Amino acid sequence: MPEYETKIREIAKGLLEDGKADVIIGYKKGSIPMVNEPVLIRDPNNVENLIWDSHCALNLCNYLTGRKERIGIIANGCNSRNIVTHIVENQIKREQLYIIGIPCTGMIDHRAVKRAVNDREILAVEESEGRFTVRGKDFEKTFEKKDFLQTNCAVCLHPNPVVYDEMVGENVKIPEGINPFKDVEEIERMSAREKWSFFADLVSPCIRCYACRNACPLCYCPTCFVDESDPQWVGKSIDPTDTMTFHFLRAYHCAGRCTDCGACERACPVGIPVRHFTKKLNKDALDLFSWEAGLSLDQRPPLDVYRVDDYNDFVE
């Protein structure tokens, strides 16, 4: 997206030169197609490295935790919601941030693209005007981006940043008539036994590398429960019970906080759709508390407030 890139670089350069930010956090072009690298820039002469395209799928909010300087950060819809969550959870201060807002048209699902070219090796990708072309040794194919969105982007209802200091473009239109929870509803209709085998199958390839957890901005605990050794809550082998425990518990730790940014799924080396866990809890948060994570700096998340007028009858 050349228009956005020019604007991002211009803003970043200004921030560094005027001393309004000590560092800029953004993406630079990766060394292989469809993977970009999060980057930290201090020198205004290096802002040319900053890019924005449909492969900026790792969540930059992940890199904010505990930083002390003034930071310029680029943020699309979901990243901005994670930034809000980070601020509300005291992981970073709003005053430290200069948020360069990006109206987002979604990320390309690189796995789906690979499937569409029968796993032949993709050597280059170019995109323009809602389409993209992939090239390999003896093939070239052009696709519509809308057919290859990451599954979370395909149902995203908050593509525009919810908090920003400056926008790089006009807000994009919010899609209508989308049910973001179709997949959750399908699972909800299963019997308990079916659900169990669905999830057992889902996580069976898991190698417990924790890329999903580490890619997630919500998982900033100094010691994760799976790493705790005294007491040790979960076994560390690849015993299916322990693997399942990890996934269930992590999902619950994200309840009411997950923005469905998709970074977890993107990072998984074996392509497990781990959002199936968190999305159910997103739906529950919406159904039970009319809550979607990271939309407002002024509201406490549902699981950390006590309200006397809570409409749920379990509150006495």
Next chain:
Amino acid sequence: MVTKIFTKEEWVRALKGAKDDYRIYLPVKHKDFHAFELLSDETAPDFEFQNTRLSPKSLIFPQSERMFEYSLDEKDGEAHIVKETPKDFYPQAVVGIRPCDAHALQLVNVNFDNPQYKDPWWVKRLESTILVGLGCNEPCSTCFCTSVGGGPFSERGLDVILHDLEDVFLVKPITQKGETFINKLGQGRMADDTLSDKAEAKARSSLEKVTSSIPTGKLRDKVVTELFEAPFWEEVAFACINCGTCTYLCPTCWCFDIQDEVLGKEGDRIRNWDSCMSPLFTLEGSGHNPRSEKCQRVRQRFMHKLKYYVDKYEDGVQCSGCGRCVRYCPVNIDIRHVAKLMNDFAQ
């Protein structure tokens, strides 16, 4: 040793015929990627792959392995005595292993089987394994085996090598173990000169198709402490999320952790793969962690592979150039770039 020719159907049929004498593992496609799977009558192997997502390292060095077991039942005369869990060293064959992954096992072997230490389970399992390699006609753009002592048809570490000649496999034994395996399969016919020449020409041309490389020539001469303190680590490490993908997918990473798991009165001592990317890897009992920062961990991975190993074993780098870490690092930390930074570093 006799080189043979099998049609692809014959080859799979012959392997199926041998599956009572050997456990045979073959590449099978699952959803989006290939993995080695135990051959059964139903298995549909697929040799049209670049490489398996995970390396076959786990067939010799399982991700989780029960080492010992013990009883905590005081009524048991042998309570608290740690006994070795019986292990299974049934002969196995890994058919379709890529040359880089076989080379990688040789690099790991340096750690598990040396004059100072011998890991009995690794040694016995490697001994009971036959590695039947599949040469790479079409190396990936991220493969750099040729610059680290291997090659798309390198025979290093293999017992047999297969050349894929479209309709047929040329099956060339390299070791005695390999030849015995091929003879056990029966079938196949002797390769004639035309096919052998064709196979050689193809192997030569694929050598040129490896376009990626890492520079390693100057690593040996660097001063460890200078490289350790080089200014580039902070920048290299910034994007890393310490996920462990690179080390778990790597065919040359050998680190493990030992854990006791107790259920009721029965205990198991298990070893699990571990990764220097995890903060827990170096957490000491006192609570002190010498590698508490991400940057230190990222540096450890590259220093181990490209410097400590180089210095300690004088056997090149601890990397076989398979390219997995390049392809699957979610944030694109590229060992080719880091190797260049290290190799070119001057104080």
